[in-house]
Amino acid sequence: MNIVIFTKDFKWAGGVDFLHSIVLGLKSQQKKPVKIYILVDDHSIKANLLVRGINFIKFLPRRIKRIKANLQTEQTQHQSSFDYFNYVHEVFTNEDVSFAYFNYYVKGSLNKALKNINADVVLPVLVNDFDSKSNVHLVGYLFDFVFKYFPHLYTTDFINDMEKTFSNTLTHTQSIIVNSASTARDITKFFPHVQHDKVFVLPFAPYVNVDFYEQAVANDAVLEKYNIAEPYFMISNQFWLHKDHETAFNALKQLHQKSEFRNIRLVSTGNMTDLSGTNKRELFLRNYVDELGIQVDFLGHIPKLDQLALMLRSIAVLQPTQFEGGPGGGSVYIALACGINCIVSDIDVNKEIGTNPLVQYFKCGDPVDMSAKMENVSKQKRTFLAKQEIALQNTPNLVKLGETVLESIQKSIG
Numbered sequence: 001m002n003i004v005i006f007t008k009d010f011k012w013a014g015g016v017d018f019l020h021s022i023v024l025g026l027k028s029q030q031k032k033p034v035k036i037y038i039l040v041d042d043h044s045i046k047a048n049l050l051v052r053g054i055n056f057i058k059f060l061p062r063r064i065k066r067i068k069a070n071l072q073t074e075q076t077q078h079q080s081s082f083d084y085f086n087y088v089h090e091v092f093t094n095e096d097v098s099f100a101y102f103n104y105y106v107k108g109s110l111n112k113a114l115k116n117i118n119a120d121v122v123l124p125v126l127v128n129d130f131d132s133k134s135n136v137h138l139v140g141y142l143f144d145f146v147f148k149y150f151p152h153l154y155t156t157d158f159i160n161d162m163e164k165t166f167s168n169t170l171t172h173t174q175s176i177i178v179n180s181a182s183t184a185r186d187i188t189k190f191f192p193h194v195q196h197d198k199v200f201v202l203p204f205a206p207y208v209n210v211d212f213y214e215q216a217v218a219n220d221a222v223l224e225k226y227n228i229a230e231p232y233f234m235i236s237n238q239f240w241l242h243k244d245h246e247t248a249f250n251a252l253k254q255l256h257q258k259s260e261f262r263n264i265r266l267v268s269t270g271n272m273t274d275l276s277g278t279n280k281r282e283l284f285l286r287n288y289v290d291e292l293g294i295q296v297d298f299l300g301h302i303p304k305l306d307q308l309a310l311m312l313r314s315i316a317v318l319q320p321t322q323f324e325g326g327p328g329g330g331s332v333y334i335a336l337a338c339g340i341n342c343i344v345s346d347i348d349v350n351k352e353i354g355t356n357p358l359v360q361y362f363k364c365g366d367p368v369d370m371s372a373k374m375e376n377v378s379k380q381k382r383t384f385l386a387k388q389e390i391a392l393q394n395t396p397n398l399v400k401l402g403e404t405v406l407e408s409i410q411k412s413i414g
Contacts (some may be wrong), residue, residue, distance in 0.1 A: 012068030025402030144325030179326030
């Protein structure tokens with residue numbers, strides 16, 4: 001079975017990491033052999049060159065070779081913005097997958113790519129990009145319904161577009177995958193006509209590659225590289241308003257009221273542009289930190305290995321979010337796979353993580369309660385899990401995830 005992973009709608013680090021988990025899950029399940037293609041939207045070459053007949057595919061192997069050669073070099077660099085094309089290749093280059101390419105702005109490019117692959121099924125998709133000519137089965141995906149619960153954060157046009165996109169996806173696919181039972185309930189709430197058996201809730205299945213984990217454990221130089229002094233908490237979220245960085249910052253300020261904790265700082269990673277595509281949110285948060293008089297290191301988007309190395313050396317990962325499509329979001333997913341303590345807001349979707357000794361829940365939006373949890377975890381001794389422990393706890397998670405994705409594919413194919 002030729003399975004195509006459609007990356008176009010996942011152009012942020014957490015989105016690509018989510019696709020990576022799906023791929024690892026499919027490779028781990030033993031019920032059906034699969035061949036996996038990573039379909040990449042490469043619109044960096046202007047459409048008019050394609051129209052003139054220049055075959056951009058021949059340039060891509062050279063570009064990918066350069067990406068591979070530079071991956072090690074890129075580990076010494078960091079940036080505030082996110083490079084989708086490079087990050088997809090960074091994440092998947094060492095996996096047993098094939099890359100395929102299309103150009104979103106060139107009519108017919110997507111269907112041509114799917115035909116060349118001889119694709120059986122494409123996932124996870126929003127159906128806006130597909131038409132009847134593709135002759136391929138689709139597994140839909142809905143991120144979450146944050147625009148329903150926080151409409152003040154979005155424009156009317158954006159909300160209307162999401163309503164239409166979600167409705168079309170639910171109508172024109174035979175199966176849908178979601179990251180949480182909470183999102184599945186929202187489908188029933190907002191689209192009551194949708195049959196329950198077409199919605200597949202992916203299990204919460206934290207996983208990390210053991211070799212990658214070992215590299216991160218050994219990467220003591222990461223602190224000097226970013227000029228980070230221990231001890232520190234870490235938050236790895238984009239600068240969207242509902243991620244609620246302010247509560248974490250105020251919690252740290254509260255923690256500083258006790259003299260023994262005044263040397264603790266906070267490290268922030270993640271793309272620093274907001275939903276408007278500007279840096280207005282970044283400027284606001286930097287000013288907010290200055291007013292509070294706390295130390296926050298804004299690193300922006302950094303290489304994945306560096307991010308994990310910093311997580312492992314942190315007191316705990318903070319997740320103050322007011323809304324998520326999946327339990328804890330991507331940062332908690334990674335942290336728990338590596339045995340890292342997490343302090344997480346007590347919204348319903350996060351509670352799907354369940355009881356875990358590494359997780360402490362605090363009242364969402366309450367910096368005093370969050371600070372109390374931060375104080376508790378600050379007194380704990382940090383330890384690194386052995387490679388064998390990582391594999392033992394994570395491998396069954398991947399198998400379960402892959403089997404669920406396979407079920408959604410079989411439902412789509414019929």
